[in-house]
Amino acid sequence: MSSLTCTSEYCNQGWSEVLTHMSPYGFANFGVAFGLGLSVIGAAWGIWLTGSSLVGAAVKAPRIKSKNLVSVIFCEATAIYGLIMAIILGNKIKEPESVGYYLDEGWDYNGYYYAGYGMFSAGLSVGLTNIASGVSVGLAGSSCAIADAQDASLFVKILIVEIFASALGIFGIIVGIIQSNACTFPTFALSQE
Template identity: 50%
Template sequence: MAQQGVALPYTGWGDIIRDIPPVAWGALGVALALGLSAIGAAWQVCVLNFWGIFITGSSLLGAAVKSPRIRSKNLVSVIFCEATAIYGVIIAILVASKLDGVPPDFIQSMMDANKIEKWQADAIAAGWGLLATGLTVGLSNVFSGISVGVAGSGAALGDAQRPEIFVKMLIVEIFASALGLFGVIIGLLQLNLVNFTRPARS
């Protein structure tokens, strides 16, 4: 006779998500901040659109064939795209430093508890806070990279035709790059609210 399996105490997805350690959510926040920022800065193919540096670089190289004078001054657009990746690296380091403060037996002490205590609720909130920080910074840097890439492409093509519009297009790029900076500021505010508290020893 076949043995019957033991039923899991999970009644829904909420139970499964609750049992994922908060440190895992924080580590996912590190990955999202770094990965999405790099995608926004470098390149990514999505419905035949290229982002960030690839958009700017391809337009710059194409327009520089007809008008070689635009090569050096339009490299500013590439630097603005790289800034979004740097923002992601900074936040990823700060989020990872929050995870370094977690005691080694922290996860096991969470799993051994019979009921959710205050320190466990704080730890769950901290894990979700780190995830939200990574997601906020990562997504803002993706859209900042796209915006800077499109504006940089327009600046290179416009500068090749009419050199007097370069400064005006540079201002547009600065405002597009500010999206990533706003995401970093909000991420820092979120990061200040996160703290893994050590459980009280009995």
Template identity: 70%
Template sequence: MTSSTEVFCTNDLCNAGWPEVLTHMSPWGWANLGIGFALGLSVLGAGWGIFLTGSSIMGAAVKAPRIRSKNLVSVIFCEATAIYGVIMAIILTNKIQDPPEDIESYEWTTAFFAGYALFCGGLGVGLTNLASGISVGVAGSACALGDAQDASLFVKILIVEIFASALGIFGIIVGIIQSNVADFPQV
């Protein structure tokens, strides 16, 4: 009787460790995966923050209709995290060069370094903007609810929201620094 691994593992890759698995993926695949994470997680963070803020604005506006237009600033701060992801995706996309036609004389070590750097930069920006979008949404929700109770709380809580939005800016700065070292070899 044969086991299931004997049936499906007929080549050497089935017995390979993680280093071989990670190096058998194309550097352009890593780079594009980083772009996807930067864009996707940033938009997810913005959407989550807008959901939190928007639902609280609509709920609190029942008690105090005056807060609806004033608290839309919180939604704009959430949307900024998605814009940071788009900016980073454009920067990362411009760093990618076409694969070579002659693969024998290509500098694969440099290409893998560039692919991993773009992946890490995109993942870092995406995760940072996910956290930033959620924290801006929570602060915006508190801002709307506090403003409905006491109008003097709006500016005080808005400052906290600005600090939460700064997380996304820090993430994109680190992502730009990481992407600056990612240079695919010239073909």
């Protein structure tokens, strides 16, 4: 069999061409999607880890069912952080007041791409941080439920570890807000000189 060869000039273009020719609004919307989607995945993963251990440990010690629901709430907070960031980023996406038909009409294309890339990185930062936070809170909550079933005095001690794991999500949303502060889509054309 012969291998396919491409003689067109477009065949040698790589990912850099894809990334530089994608709409900045697309990058911004992908940032919103990744921020919210990955945060919800992190929360779901943490709730799965905590919930399965909580149900299993509650068979041995039914008294732990209600107070260990705090662990599930900490996991759910990571989804809320993603939702907050999605609202912040979504409000920053502004449509231009008028649309130019030619590239030389005075539009600040660098400003568009700066805002699009910045919003993409802010959403990705929040989403990846909240996956890590959700998993770590889930593991700590799982340990808390199992330890509490064995010895009730361990609940508060392990809950403190869980609070530190939840702080990862707070740090992520702070970094995302700082990243998104400079992301403003231009809404008007630059003056022609």
